[in-house]
Amino acid sequence: MRRVLDTVVGGLLPPLVAVVAAMLATGVLIAAFGGSPGDFLEVIFSVPNDRVLLTIINQSAMLSISGIAAAIGFRMGLFNIGVEGQYIVGSCAGAFFAGSGLVAGPLNILATLVVAAAAGAAYALIAGLLRVYRGVSEVISAIMLNYIALTMAGYLVTNYGQASGYTFTTERLPLDSQPLGFKIFADAPGDVWALSSLALILGIGYWFLIARTRFGFELRVTGESATAARASGVNVKRMTLATMALSGAVAGLVWMPAYFGSVHTFGTPENFQAGLGFLGLAVALLGRNRTLGIFFAAALFAFLSGQSNNLQSAGIAKDVIDITQGVTVLAVVVAYEVVGRRRAKTEAERVSRQLDAEREGASA
Amino acid sequence: MTTIDVEVRGIGKRFPGVVANHDVSLHIRPESVHALIGENGAGKSTLMKILYGVQPADDGEILVDGAPVSFASPTDAIAAGIGMVFQHFMLADNLTVAENIVLGAEKLHGIGDDAKREIREISDRFGFGLDPDTLVERLGVAVRQRVEILKVLYRGARLIILDEPTAVLVPQEVDALFANLRELVTQGRSVLFISHKLDEVRQIADDISVMRRGTTVGTADPKTATKRELAELMVGAELPSPATSESTVTDRPVLRLDGVSVADDTGRDLLHDISLTVHAGEVVGIAGVEGNGQSELVEVVMGMVRAHAGSIHLGEDDITRLSTRAVRDLGVGFVPEDRHRHGLVLDYPLWENRVLGHQTSAPAVRRGLVSRKGARADAQRIIDEFDVRTPGVETSARALSGGNQQKFIVGREMSGSPRLLIASHPTRGVDVGAQAAIWDHIRAARREGLGVLLVSADLDELIGLSDRLEVILRGRLTAQFDPSSVTASDLGEAMTGGEAA
Amino acid sequence: MSPQVSAEVMRARTFRYTWWLAALAVIVVISSVRLYTGADRITAPGTLRAATIGACPILLAGLGGLWAERAGIVNIGLEGQMLLGTWGAAFFAYHYGPLVGVLGAAAMGLLGGLLHAIATVSFGVDHIISGVAINIVGLGAVGFLAKTTFDDLEGGGPRNLSGYSTPPEFTVPLIADGARSLADRHWFIISDVAGAIAGVTTRLSVLTVLAFVLVAVTAWVLWRTSFGLRLRSCGENPQAAETLGINVYRYKYVAVLISGAFAGLGGAYLAMVASSSFTVGQTGGRGYIGLAAMIFGNWRPSGVLTGSLMFGYTDGISLLSNSGTLVHALLLLVAILLAVFAVIKVRAAERTTGLVIAGLSLGAFVWFFSSDTVNASFTGMTPYVVTLFVLAVFSQRLRMPAADGKPYRRGGAG
Incomplete structure (x- = not known):
């Protein structure tokens, strides 16, 4: 009974409190500048129509993948703020490769996934190598790499892509490599993208890796205490590189559902969705780096973003949703911190109580 | 320099998981070295922190020169003439000796040349041989300790508390330290000396108070008390001896x-x-x-x-x-020097800590997968064989006392012969x-x-x-x-x- | 003891001497490259003025980072605080004039700093996480505020505002003209130095002056006052500070608030000097670059200044029109400096590093001689690449405050 209660209080309450706090903060801000918080809540909590629902599902899938990429880093104590850059590089490389039609038919999908993951991993390794061999904080180097990735992608598409209207894009994905989606609403345009299922596969894989395998154990231990990991026989340098590469590989896959599902071409800024990598960090934090948590957090963020499109019509800037999301992250880490401290305290109390009782029992 | 008389009456402090202080009383006479002895975990450090204002007491009172005082922070304790030298030195490596010393006491002599002159003056008076402009990171352990003591003297402390000051010193350095302490007492200061080394205590102290399980259990006269009597007071039994019996050395390297x-x-x-x-x-x-x-x-x-x-x-x-x-x-089994940093993942349950360092061998790991069952069973074996006091294998390592953590580590490292x-x-x-x-x-x-x-x-x-x-x-x-x-x-x-x- | 100290003093003197010599050598190389390539714009007053303007926001952010990190708090939220500053400058300047605009920017940055301080100091949240969250909130808040407060104004739109007055500019009489005419002669070295002087004395904004004054103020307060000593002690060993009766929380709060205010001023600079109008997302990562300048500068004000000038130069020229040929000439400069650096590294027995740098140098030479201009995309990328390179080469020699980024809780001492 206590364990169930612990799980509820420790695992579910903080995010709930955080979301409520963030809504409240956003509402107060809107009210402070003469808007109506009621309108805001009404729009956000309205029932989404089928089209918006599809968007939310697909966006949740991509955010989940991004969240997993970030979580892999977090579990090893790496702040891979470069998920955004690796996501851009992976998307760009994948789109160039898929569009070239080097591999024909459905196999092209698989090959493209490999290319995108490899590109993301390679790009992440730059930050990893700099950290391991030059002692550069991965946070700072990855931020620089994010800007470089965006500029490079633009340069490549402009110089090696094709013009479409005023912008440049990669070549279109051949028709025979376009997978069919899941048509869950007969009446609404669009479908759930085939590769959105990638989120489920990666989620289960991530859980198994972290919770069950020796590699996952060593990765976690390194994150909790690099010194203990080293004494236990983990090669921390190699683990840093492996984690960065793995995180980058997953980051490289983030945009693949959208690419194969509907966009079929890559070009910044129109034919690309920048920012998913950054949001992945928030999703991982909110979901506490657990698979189910990440799924829920991704769904929440996708829901907020999906609904925010209707805010314009209520006369509220849709940017407020960024505030909600940011405050949610801040509030949830504070809440986890508070719960964590409380839990350590109660456990220590419980242990000492139990041992006192034993001692008295023994002496009696 | 006026002398100081400090009395502690019925101090109590409750903490989760740690032996708290309850009903702690002692009296430090003016111009004396008062030793407080007790084994690790007896609550000495908690008392020190209370006496120095780092933590507030839940019950009891502190009297300085007969008047009750209350310390909300070390500032108050310093103002009352109490200074403390911590067991783990409280020095910033990247700052100079002078910066470390004047920190928090800038009002006395500023932070410039006046302060340095004062530091040299005190250093010379007690034969410390310190240079104010040296970076602390360049100093050895014994010199750092002198910086700590100078820090306290600079603030004009009349009672100097030293927490296990000899733990990191070799015998000759201990002698030098004791000479310094004697000099301090002759100049009118009092010293509260915390230790669990009975020989040293009998050598330096004028009075001895003994702590056990969070409370003061008695006093002793260093001139008459034997080591055995002190041990009896301190742990209720004779102190264990590390001595080994007959040699078992073989010629097999x-x-x-x-x-x-x-x-x-x-x-x-x-x-x-x-x-x-x-x-x-x-x-x-x-x-x-x-x-x-x-x-x-x-x-x-x-x-x-x-x-x-x-x-x-x-x-x-x-x-x-x-x-x-x-x-x-x-x-090869490995018991590392710092159990918190190298030996354990404090927030992991004991069974996961059983896996640590043995990630390649059964029963904790099989074919690249962590065996929860195997690790739990073997953690339980260690708990039983090595008498680790814990409610169970799910308890996180952090919640255990230092002794139990260490027993668990030794047990783990002895696994697999x-x-x-x-x-x-x-x-x-x-x-x-x-x-x-x-x-x-x-x-x-x-x-x-x-x-x-x-x-x-x-x-x-x-x-x-x-x-x-x-x-x-x-x-x-x-x-x-x-x-x-x-x-x-x-x-x-x-x-x-x-x-x- | 004393021989050791005098050896230290000697080393410091030699170091300073080497430093001046190195600076002189760099100027000689720059001047030679200018004469060889004929790209006189490298050190033209206009270029250097753009560089100064590029440097100031980075400098203010970097100083902000310095304040926080000297007290042990990593403030990656500088970017968000700077963003808030851009809006604050525009809003308050539009309604109440430039002075209130600058103050408003600082106040908005301070507000962002307050949020960071609450999360990291009071609640012990990971500094990077809090910073990233603040950047998300900052961007959202500025977008929301711009639409809410600027949309209906004259000169305003949902994401921009212009038509507010900015702090005054002045040209230093005599010096500016004299230096300019010298610079126009394109003489070896003399014209380059004159170009720098003309660049900073022509149409100089009072905010630029403020930024440079704040470098000196920061250095003085942090290293020459007891307040500064206390603040720095919180970044070196907060437990030790606590045992000496210092209220560590208070100093950390003050440091992070000042940090935010500096970042806000950096935002004001962007919205009032670098440009005379406001747009959402005007900072473009300069908060992060400021952080990089601070790391490059080894957590010291003079170092932050050097780093900011370097990053500011690359940032400034990327905004100039037709900068392709200018950047192309700079390639040669980079190639030469890298080659020199490679030799130094090899002689210091860091063979691998030396060879890698030599390889980069060769690459730069090849690029220089095989092309006439550099694509505009790469120009825009320069500050980020330079930052990355500098960090990769220097980061191991850097010394950050010992307790920087580490959580601290009261009562843990002893």
Whole structure:
């Protein structure tokens, strides 16, 4: 009974409190500048129509993948703020490769996934190598790499892509490599993208890796205490590189559902969705780096973003949703911190109580 | 300088999980050295923090010169004339001696030349030999301690609290410290001296108070009390002895180092030309002032740093270039020097800590997968065999007392019957019960043919437990002693290269 | 003891001497490259003025980072605080004039700093996480505020505002003209130095002056006052500070608030000097670059200044029109400096590093001689690449405050 209660209080309450706090903060801000918080809540909590629902599902899938990429880093104590850059590089490389039609038919999908993951991993390794061999904080180097990735992608598409209207894009994905989606609403345009299922596969894989395998154990231990990991026989340098590469590989896959599902071409800024990598960090934090948590957090963020499109019509800037999301992250880490401290305290109390009782029992 | 009279009455403090203080009373007379003794975890440090205003007391009162005072922060304690030298020095490495000293007391003499002049003046008066402009990171342990004491004197403290000040010093340095303390008392100050080393206490103290399980259980007169009586008061029994009985040393080497050298990033040798053999059934003790290469010696054997010269053999196997993992797999148990940083993941349950360091071997891991069942069962075995006091294997390591954490680590490292045990400070900061148990386990394993490389700062432990002693000084093995005939003073002189004498 | 100290003093003197010599050598190389390539714009007053303007926001952010990190708090939220500053400058300047605009920007940055301080100091949240969250909130808040407060204004739109007055500019009489005419002669070295002088004395904004004054103020307060000593002690060993009766929380709060205010001023600079109008997302990562300048500068004010000038130069020229040929000439400069650096590294027995740098140098030479201009995309990328390179080369020699980024809780001492 206590364990169930612990799980509820420790695992579910903080995010709930955080979301409520963030809504409240956003509402107060809107009210402070003469808007109506009621309108805001009404729009956000309205029932989404089928089209918006599809968007939310697909966006949740991509955010989940991004969240997993970030979580892999977090579990090893790496702040891979470069998920955004690796996501851009992976998307760009994948789109160039898929569009070239080097591999024909459905196999092209698989090959493209490999290319995108490899590109993301390679790009992440730059930050990893700099950290391991030059002692550069991965946070700072990855931020620089994010800007470089965006500029490079633009340069490549402009110089090696094709013009479409005023912008440049990669070549279109051949028709025979376009997978069919899941048509869950007969009446609404669009479908759930085939590769959105990638989120489920990666989620289960991530859980198994972290919770069950020796590699996952060593990765976690390194994150909790690099010194203990080293004494236990983990090669921390190699683990840093492996984690960065793995995180980058997953980051490289983030945009693949959208690419194969509907966009079929890559070009910044129109034919690309920048920012998913950054949001992945928030999703991982909110979901506490657990698979189910990440799924829920991704769904929440996708829901907020999906609904925010209707805010314009209520006369509220849709940017407020960024505030909600940011405050949610801040509030949830504070809440986890508070719960964590409380839990350590109660456990220590419980242990000492139990041992006192034993001692008295023994002496009696 | 006026004298100070401090009395503590009925102090109580409740903490989750830690032995709290309850009904603690003691009286520190003016111009005296008052020793507070008690084993690790008896609540001495908690009392000190209360007396110095770091933490508030829940009950009781503190009287300074007869008047009750209350300390909300160290500032209040300092204002009342109380200063404290912590066991873990409270110095900022990147700041100079002067900056460390004037910090928080800038109003006295500013932060410029006046302050430096004052520091030189105090330093000269007590023969500390400190230069205000040196960066603290360049200083050795004994000098840092003098900086700490000067810090307290600079603020004009009349009562100086020293928490386990001799733990990191060799005997000659202890003598120098005691001379300094005597000088302080002659000049009108009082000293509260916290220790669990009974010989030292009888040597320096004017009064002795004893703490046990969070409360003061009595006082003693250092001139008449015997070591045995003090131990009786302190732990309710005789203190455990590390002494071993008959020798079990064989002629079968388990660990052999030949001319091993280790360099730091700049190419300077941290270890130079180390040759050393540990035989089956033998405990080889390494004595040395901290920072003379002990950590590197342990790490090079464990494959955590690389030797640039020489070779290391484990039995017949050449392990010079092997990784930590491979070295462990060949049958080496490792009790690291800092259990919180190297030995445990504090927030993990005990069963996951059972896996730590044994990620490649059953029963904790099978075919690349963590076996929860196997790890839980084996963690339970360690808890039973090594008498780890815990509600169960799901309890996080953090919730355990230091002694129980250490017993768990020793138990884990003895799993899978290793050939060699590398033990760094195996009983540092643990209670006497755990200390006795750990010594028993090491002795038992030695009887069964385990070779042990023991690094310790506790000279009694080294002399009692070892079959052979090696002294390490500036990265070289400089002297060898037979523990049955060596004195702590000989050892101390060798450890400092004769400088402290 | 005393021989050791005098050795230290000697080393410091030699170091300073080497430093001046190195600076002189760099100027000689720059001047030679200019003469060889004929790209006189490298050190033209206009270029250097753009560089100064590029440097100031980075400098203010970097100083902000310095304040926080000297007290042990990593403030990656500088970017968000700077963003808030851009809006604050525009809003308050539009309604109440430039002075209130600058103050408003600082106040908005301070507000962002307050949020960071609450999360990291009071609640012990990971500094990077809090910083990233603040950047998300900052961007959202500025977008929301711009639409809410600027949309209906004259000169305003949902994401921009212009038509507010900015702090005054002045040209230093005589010096500016004299230096300019010298610079126009394109003489070896003399004209380059004159170009720099003309660049900073022509149409100089009072905010630029403020930024440079704040470098000196920061250095003085942090290293010459007891307040500064206390603040720095919180970044070196907060437990030790606590045992000496210092209220560590208070100093950390003050440091992070000042940090935010400096970042806000950096935002004001962007919205009032670098440009005379406001747009959402005007900072473009300069908060992060400021952080990089601070790391490059080894957590010291003079170092932050050097780093900011370097990053500011690359940032400034990327905004100039037709900068392709200018950047192309700079390639040669980079190639030469890298080659020199490679030799130094090899002689210092860092063979691998030296060879890698030599390889980069060769690459730069090849690029220079095989092309006539550099693509505009790469120009925009320069500050980020330079930052990355500098960090990769220097980061191991850097010394950050010992307790920087580490959580601290009261009562843990002893």
